[in-house]
Amino acid sequence: MARKITPKQNILKGLFEQNPTFVLVLGMCPTLGVTTSLSNGIGMGLSVLFVLILTNAVIALIKNIVPAEIRIPVYIIVIAAVVTLIEYLVNALSPTLYDSLGIYLPLIVVNCIILGRAEAYASDNSIKDSIFDAMGMGLGFTLGLSTLAFVRELLGTGSIQMFGITFFDSTVAASFLVSPPGAFLTLGLIIGIINTVKVDKARKKKAIMDEKIKVALAKKAAKQAAAKALADETALQNQSTLKGAM
Amino acid sequence: MKKTMYFAFFLSATAMIVTLVTYVGYTLTAPIIEQNRIDKINNNIAILFDPEEGYIRNPEQKENSYQEKQYKGLSEVYEVLNSDGEIHALIYNLTSQGRNGPVQVLIAVDPYTDVVMAVTFYNHIETPNIGEKYTRDDFILGDEKLNYQGLVGQSVDYVDVDVIAGASTTWIAVRDMFDILTVHYEEQEVHIDG
Numbered sequence: 001m002a003r004k005i006t007p008k009q010n011i012l013k014g015l016f017e018q019n020p021t022f023v024l025v026l027g028m029c030p031t032l033g034v035t036t037s038l039s040n041g042i043g044m045g046l047s048v049l050f051v052l053i054l055t056n057a058v059i060a061l062i063k064n065i066v067p068a069e070i071r072i073p074v075y076i077i078v079i080a081a082v083v084t085l086i087e088y089l090v091n092a093l094s095p096t097l098y099d100s101l102g103i104y105l106p107l108i109v110v111n112c113i114i115l116g117r118a119e120a121y122a123s124d125n126s127i128k129d130s131i132f133d134a135m136g137m138g139l140g141f142t143l144g145l146s147t148l149a150f151v152r153e154l155l156g157t158g159s160i161q162m163f164g165i166t167f168f169d170s171t172v173a174a175s176f177l178v179s180p181p182g183a184f185l186t187l188g189l190i191i192g193i194i195n196t197v198k199v200d201k202a203r204k205k206k207a208i209m210d211e212k213i214k215v216a217l218a219k220k221a222a223k224q225a226a227a228k229a230l231a232d233e234t235a236l237q238n239q240s241t242l243k244g245a246m
Numbered sequence: 247m248k249k250t251m252y253f254a255f256f257l258s259a260t261a262m263i264v265t266l267v268t269y270v271g272y273t274l275t276a277p278i279i280e281q282n283r284i285d286k287i288n289n290n291i292a293i294l295f296d297p298e299e300g301y302i303r304n305p306e307q308k309e310n311s312y313q314e315k316q317y318k319g320l321s322e323v324y325e326v327l328n329s330d331g332e333i334h335a336l337i338y339n340l341t342s343q344g345r346n347g348p349v350q351v352l353i354a355v356d357p358y359t360d361v362v363m364a365v366t367f368y369n370h371i372e373t374p375n376i377g378e379k380y381t382r383d384d385f386i387l388g389d390e391k392l393n394y395q396g397l398v399g400q401s402v403d404y405v406d407v408d409v410i411a412g413a414s415t416t417w418i419a420v421r422d423m424f425d426i427l428t429v430h431y432e433e434q435e436v437h438i439d440g
Contacts, residue, residue, distance in 0.1 A: 036347060070253045074260050081264035085271040092278035095286065099369075175345070 007132040014136020021144025021187075022194050026113045030104045031145060032183040039162050041149025043097040044104060045142025047086055051108050052117060052134035052141075054082045059122040060130035075118045076109070083108045113137060152177045152186050291326055291337060294354050294364045300329025316433070320426050323436075326354070335363050336436060338427050342419040344370055349419045353427055357438040360402050360431070397424075402431050 005013070020026045027048070034040045058078050066074050087105050091098040098105065108114065117137055122130040154160050156178035158170035176182045288303060295301035304325035312320045321339040328334040338353045350369040355362060397405060405424040407417060430436070 067253060067256060070257060073257060077257070077260050077264055081268050084268045088268075088271050088275040088279070092275040092282065095279075095282045178347075179345070 007128075010129065010132040011136040011139065014133065014138070014140040015143060016140070018137075019140040019144055020113045020137055021141060021148070022191055024113075025191075026116065027111045027141060029107060030111065031148065032180065032187065034101055034104050035145055035149035035152055035183060036156075036178050037100070037153045038146060038149045038160055039097070040100050041145035042142065043090075043094070044101055045138070045145040047090060047101070047105060048108055048111065048113065048141050049135070049138030051079070051082050051086055052114055052138040053131055055079050055114055055118055056122040056130040056134035057127055058082070059118045060125060060127040063123045071123065072115075072119070075115060075123075079114050079118070080109045113141060148183070148186055148190060151190065152182060156182060287322070287324055287339075290339060290352050290368065291324055293366050293368060294337060294352060295326050295335065301326055301334060303327070304333070312430075316429050317426060319423060320430060323430070333357060333438065338430070340423040340426060342422045344419045345415040349416070349423075351420075351423055353423070355402055355427070355431070355436075357436055360437055362398055362400050362402060362405060365397050402428055404428065 014020070018024055021031055030044050030048075034044045055075075055078055059075055062074075062078075083106060086108070087098075090101070090105060117130075117133060121133045125133070150160070154168065155174050157175070158173035160167040174182075177186055288297075291297075291301070291303050304327050307325045311322055319341050321341060324337040324339070325333055326335045326337060335354045336357050338355065339350070340353065341348050341350045343349070347370070349367060351365060351367050353362060354364040397407070400406065405428070407421045407424060
């Protein structure tokens, strides 16, 4: 039986352990395409978050009435409807963001995170669990996109602009990072840093475990030696008692 | 056969339900989206011609958007009326691919004399270095001293865009937009006698 995880664990799993951008490397099309500015990254991430929550909830709700043979087309229809609604909403509430996201907004329909979570999680779990899974994955995707966009915008343009406010401004910039090859390079570097930290952490953890095993083995060996010495002593005493009796 | 029919019916029913839901969403957001579009056009016009001086968009102008290949990048053309209600200028809203992303520009043309009246790059992410010189409003709006590229005052038949070494992508983007303007101006016979 699968281990039941709490809502908090479910969210943390999507944020860090199974982060869609840096660990699962999913949804690369918008990840590389829209992360030219922090506001774009956050906007795209939040759009995917809302689509994920709604689709996971709807799919978890209808999973028992959808015939298994046609579940994928049904999921795609549901996802397409939700994405269309989000597209209308973004266009109405933030036309600037809508223009910036461009073609990547309708392309959320074919984002593998959405269909992946629908098929791998929502179709097998309760509505509540599916919503928390969607929140974790959506927030993880937003975190991934924001991190990448922050690095690219800061180093690529020399400034960070959000809500019309410039948080940092410099005339020195590596404009290459804002271009498409710069997206690959930045993503690769961030994944490399994360993996280096992870490997280092695992190595340290292994070293601590090895030390603990070593100590435990030494203790076990000492115990065995003590037990053997005791047994030898007892045997010697028994022998001398026998000799005395004879 | 029976099963296939059931699947077809199920998919059709699902499609109908989601279409209904999205239609409701469209109905609720369509008026806001249309208002946003009108506001955006008015804001764009206000960048070049101050509404306080009586310049407004022609309210009777039919909606125009271009899908034709030769007008690729041309979003719309706005008619600007002066305080007497006569056409004062035409504003071309154009987009072209710059070095880092799309460069969006408004080009005002005098339809009586066929010359460029004003140019403003209202949205772009060209980097703040040599490439940005093409897209700096203070270099190209009106004032002769600041008319860096000399775009204002040129005839729409052929607009010469200065080449800046090291910023060819931005230069090509700006040149492309003027090429589209020229093609549209000639093909649609935009010139007004008078």
